[in-house]
Amino acid sequence: MARNDSLETGELTDTSFYILLSLVEARHGYLIMQNIEELTDGGFSIGPASMYTTIKKLLSAELIEQYGDGKGKRKTYIATDKGLKLLEKDIKRREQMIFHAKQVLNQKGDRLG
């Protein structure tokens, strides 16, 4: 696969992050969309093509799996153990980023203040 493929490097794109986060509980596509919009107060929304593509990607990487018999037009998915581990790892990575950013900005603030 391509080198810029974020799943291969163990990093989640923002879209994968929010989908995986929503699939801590079993949900189908429409509920994932609703959950993300509620969670982010409409600040982050995922287009249907991005939703479809990302879900297929997470499935083939075994980060999520189908939940239940999968009959009907809306399939339900849930995060796998592998998916939950990667989510936790990515949360730490993002926390670190915020930590670094705050450090730099606070120092700058101290100098200015």
Next chain:
Amino acid sequence: MKKRIFRLFFAWQDQAEEKWLTEMAEQGFHFSKYKFGLYTFKKAEAADYVYKLDYKGSSDQDLEEYVTFFEDAGWEHVDRFHGWHYFRKVKNGSEEEPVIYSDRHSESQKYKSLVNFLIPIFLMTVAIFLTIIVPNRPNASMIEVMKWLYIVLISMYVFAIVRVRLKVRKLQK
């Protein structure tokens, strides 16, 4: 009233095609069908539709699920031609232009699977080109190799097409 227009767009001109369909809708011609460069429009009231094209390279096994993702987000599946799917949505004046891809990463997948479709066609074209050029050379063994290569390729294709069609028939029962 129906209006048919013949127009060709290349594989990389999907955004130009979306724009054209959107402009046609502004004039009251609503896209309904596409086949081999032939667009069918239905004349009705002008509407603020936004058209989007998606390329789905994977099998139709999950087509219903795929279309439902779009319908749940308010998109109407208008038509499809091979891997290309045409969607439209009414645009509310105040709203931002609706998108079907909200991030670059997943959008790149669309074009990746399109390239995966174009590569075998390209290779076939190269093979045809080589067979036209090769006979002019006095290298008989090369022709012999090509001959066998073709026999294998043709058998594989016949086999593949028959098998896939059997699957279709089975599913349509």
